Amino acid sequence: MDMSFYRILHIIGILLLFQSLGAYLFNAMTDRASGDKSALKMVTRLHGLGLLLIVISGFGMLAKLQLFWPLPGWIWIMLIVWVLSGLSVFLVKKNPASARMWWILTIVFGVVTVLMGVLKPF
Numbered sequence: 433m434d435m436s437f438y439r440i441l442h443i444i445g446i447l448l449l450f451q452s453l454g455a456y457l458f459n460a461m462t463d464r465a466s467g468d469k470s471a472l473k474m475v476t477r478l479h480g481l482g483l484l485l486i487v488i489s490g491f492g493m494l495a496k497l498q499l500f501w502p503l504p505g506w507i508w509i510m511l512i513v514w515v516l517s518g519l520s521v522f523l524v525k526k527n528p529a530s531a532r533m534w535w536i537l538t539i540v541f542g543v544v545t546v547l548m549g550v551l552k553p554f
């Protein structure tokens with residue numbers, strides 16, 4: 433598998449993750465009665481699929497870039513963002529009032545990971 437394959441997979445995963453986080457957080461922020469459980473199920477499934485694509489392609493790219501242990505600092509940032517974006521839906525489910533904070537954090541996550549992935553600063 434070549435680098436472009438993993439890169440494309442990484443970006444598709446990112447699109448799915450951010451689309452689903454947007455929908456999930458908006459739903460929580462507007463405190464909807466959640467009458468349509470199947471829509472929410474679709475969103476949480478896409479959230480999981482996005483995370484899976486991101487981590488598989490991420491490690492694939494690390495191998496292609498010949499980056500092994502110890503991992504560079506910018507990868508640790510990506511890993512932390514990955515874990516937090518995964519946890520966010522569970523934390524928001526427990527505490528819907530935190531949805532606004534996660535909304536802002538998600539934007540920060542997007543900006544930070546783009547900077548890390550493109551600039552690889554440390």
Ligand code: HEM
Binds near residue numbers: 442493507511514546
């Ligand atoms: C939610 C979590 C993540 C987001 C939003 C994210 C986002 C990005 C973005 C926007 C890029 C730049 C893409 C490009 O230049 O083509 C990138 C590159 C990269 N990401 Fe991630 N990433 C995440 C998680 C991860 C994880 C978990 C890993 C590995 C364990 C990883 C490994 C990489 C690598 C190795 C690159 C460099 C690719 C290159 O040199 O072209 N990422 N990531």
